[in-house]
Amino acid sequence: MERASIETITPDFADRFKKSVVIEDVVLEDGYLVFSGGRLWDTCSRSAVLHHKFNLLREYCKSSYIAWLFALGRGVHNAMQEMFSDDAIGDWLCDICNEFQPELFIRKPFYCAFCGSNRLVYREHRFLNTLLGISGHPDQILEFDNRYVIEYKSISKKGFNELEGRPLENAEKQIQTYIDLTDLKEGYIVYINKGDLELLSRSMKWFKVVRDEVEILRQHNIIALYRAGIDSFPDNVPSRTCVNPKSKRAKNCSARDLCWSESWK
Ligand code: SF4
Numbered sequence: 001m002e003r004a005s006i007e008t009i010t011p012d013f014a015d016r017f018k019k020s021v022v023i024e025d026v027v028l029e030d031g032y033l034v035f036s037g038g039r040l041w042d043t044c045s046r047s048a049v050l051h052h053k054f055n056l057l058r059e060y061c062k063s064s065y066i067a068w069l070f071a072l073g074r075g076v077h078n079a080m081q082e083m084f085s086d087d088a089i090g091d092w093l094c095d096i097c098n099e100f101q102p103e104l105f106i107r108k109p110f111y112c113a114f115c116g117s118n119r120l121v122y123r124e125h126r127f128l129n130t131l132l133g134i135s136g137h138p139d140q141i142l143e144f145d146n147r148y149v150i151e152y153k154s155i156s157k158k159g160f161n162e163l164e165g166r167p168l169e170n171a172e173k174q175i176q177t178y179i180d181l182t183d184l185k186e187g188y189i190v191y192i193n194k195g196d197l198e199l200l201s202r203s204m205k206w207f208k209v210v211r212d213e214v215e216i217l218r219q220h221n222i223i224a225l226y227r228a229g230i231d232s233f234p235d236n237v238p239s240r241t242c243v244n245p246k247s248k249r250a251k252n253c254s255a256r257d258l259c260w261s262e263s264w265k
């Protein structure tokens, strides 16, 4: 009898995984600007305003490559939140009856107030700054000797090995936003090596970050620019940060055509 042969299927993954531009931007929710994403402070203010006004947001899952990265990032992030849930303060969702616990921003309850199960899952608490009109969900608030804002970042093995002494600049800026929103003094940026997902201490690097008032003030000024541009559109749209529409940054910007045509003026 002839044995069935096993054929190896090798589709061209390069095509399927083609990179597309990741647009992480500031979104508007109940009138609040929601601050999230590691590239937050890289955003051109003009682009942020045009994205809001023309609803150009959330185009980041264009390719399977981006979808893959996001899924991996989310998985790592959820695993970390679970790992530290006994020291965490936040909102708690019951995995059995799917109800949020009535009291928000607390340490993990022993049992669900509705069904009595002990399967409570950490959910990020939403912080608001009503004066600035911004909101954000830090990854976790942990309470050891003190309270800390925590930002989890999954990173490639190469990037992980190259991290020395301090975290990446974008992450530092982002955690300052959360330190400000939560009114805390310190936080940690935790890098997790995607090339070593055993989640042991060797697969993580923790960097302590202390509150930086100068950076926080700088951010408040940028937020004021966003708000002015959005609230009084099209009168106060921030000026261009690209020299011309063919620059690398402009080519990757989904507001480029609107930016340079100024058809909305
Ligand atoms: S093309 Fe450049 S200047 Fe214009 S919105 Fe985009 S990033 Fe900003």
Ligand SMILES: [Zn+2]
Pocket (backbone or CB within 6 Å): 094, 095, 096, 097, 098, 099, 112, 113, 114, 115, 116, 117
């Ligand atoms: Zn329950």
